[in-house]
Amino acid sequence: MDGHLLSVARRVKGFMPDAEGQDLHQAGLEGGRLGPLLEIGSYCGKSAVYLGSAARAAGTVLFTVDHHHGSEENQAGWEHHDPEVVDPRSGRMDTLPFLRRTLEDAGLEDFVVAVVGESTTVAAHWGTQVGLLFIDGGHALDVAMADYDAWARFVLPGGILAIHDVFEDPADGGQAPFEVWQSAVADGFTPISTTGSLRTLRR
Ligand code: SAH
Ligand code: MG
Secondary structure (H helix, E strand, O other), rough: HHHHHHHHHHHOOOOOOHHHHHHHHHHHHHHOOOOOOOEEEEOOOHHHHHHHHHHHHHOOEEEEEEEOOOOHHHHOOOOOOOOHEEEOOOOOOHHHHHHHHHHHHHHHOOOOOEEEEHHHHHHHOOOOOOOEEEEEEOOOOHHHHHHHHHHHEEEEEEEEEEEOOOOOOOOOOOHHHHHHHHHHHHOOEEEEEEEEEEEEEEE
């Protein structure tokens, strides 16, 4: 991956270890041959840099969907809370300004389209098939499964489904993404890679 993009990805706030980001980038290069890339869960744009860099190289774009008010697990009092992303005016989380700065610093504004809204609402009005779908939104079981149910149908034949934070052992983390992965396998997606908690499958 381009050195400048890699340094931006590494310094941006977020939840994507570099090895997983690089695997995601590879998956993006592959999926990008078939169609655009789509991410659920932008946060401050860390994974969007790994994927956006792949979109640029593949001659396509990344759509990244988030309401930018944080998941349950990002709220005050929870493990993944960062007070710097709270908007003092409303007292609510707002990560959109951080995402915009990340894309500007990375020089990826022409290749990454921020879609601001609730994931399943966007999906209900969506129509474009994608070469790669990356699910990294809310990690509560109902939320993660709703993302899968709403978006999996848009993955093109031969396209890639990537799921983050998949932990087989409950001691390592929440089980919702693992349940989503199991549903995908049951639905006929073929597992292709595991890097840390990132799993990819092919339709
Ligand atoms: N991919 C990011 C991390 C995403 S954190 C990285 O690389 O760092 C999960 C994100 O999902 C949060 O920003 C949260 O606002 C968003 N989210 C959670 N539930 C959502 C929903 N139902 N619709 C849209 N976005 C949602
Ligand atoms: Mg994640």
